[in-house]
Amino acid sequence: EPEVTQTPSHQVTQMGQEVILRCVPISNHLYFYWYRQILGQKVEFLVSFYNNEISEKSEIFDDQFSVERPDGSNFTLKIRSTKLEDSAMYFCASTLNGVHEQFFGPGTRLTVL
Amino acid sequence: GDSVTQMEGPVTLSEEAFLTINCTYTATGYPSLFWYVQYPGEGLQLLLKATKADDKGSNKGFEATYRKETTSFHLEKGSVQVSDSAVYFCALQGTGNQFYFGTGTSLTVIP
Numbered sequence: 001e002p003e004v005t006q007t008p009s010h011q012v013t014q015m016g017q018e019v020i021l022r023c024v025p026i027s028n029h030l031y032f033y034w035y036r037q038i039l040g041q042k043v044e045f046l047v048s049f050y051n052n053e054i055s056e057k058s059e060i061f062d063d064q065f066s067v068e069r070p071d072g073s074n075f076t077l078k079i080r081s082t083k084l085e086d087s088a089m090y091f092c093a094s095t096l097n098g099v100h101e102q103f104f105g106p107g108t109r110l111t112v113l
Numbered sequence: 114g115d116s117v118t119q120m121e122g123p124v125t126l127s128e129e130a131f132l133t134i135n136c137t138y139t140a141t142g143y144p145s146l147f148w149y150v151q152y153p154g155e156g157l158q159l160l161l162k163a164t165k166a167d168d169k170g171s172n173k174g175f176e177a178t179y180r181k182e183t184t185s186f187h188l189e190k191g192s193v194q195v196s197d198s199a200v201y202f203c204a205l206q207g208t209g210n211q212f213y214f215g216t217g218t219s220l221t222v223i224p
Contacts, residue, residue: 003156004156006156031210033211033212035212035214037214037217040216041216042117042213042214042215042216042217043157043202043204043212043214043217044214045211045212045213048210048211056211058211091156091157093157093212095210098210099210101147101159101162102212103159104149104156104157104158105156106154106155106156107156
């Protein structure tokens, strides 16, 4: 069964460093998403991406964040200068047509020291 | 704005016990409602969904009914198994198709 994959499973970084989280969505899906979950809090929407551009983003997704689909398979989330409060689990998701349920990856746990 | 409020955990039950995890929502319009489950080390998996009022979603013995009058979508299972131990997330799909999640409820089923 096709699935969304994410790498790495755990990333530890120093405050101020750049990180790139990687996702491989399901191959025929067209809509891509990033969510995050700070420990003990809700899963929060960050951004949605379709047709090589951002279609929607939340207040969390400020200038420190960017997304890219550099090739036909990967979907990346970059944080330019990490802060302590960026420590969270980051989930990638994809969907075929933007209407039905989203398929989620296993997440990347980001720890900023 | 749209939001989901989910029963706090953790929840610990004995095998074959009855499970209820409460979920209520706030939304404009008529959102679709979902329950996702996350097993240890894995991603969020769709458990069941309902797209309109009075719809009942069901899967693997779990059920939830979309109640517009009480803005609720409580998850139930009549007899839980050890293999049901996981974190359960209630979610709604709002305008723009983004998902709004609850905080998740951790369930542990003991033999």
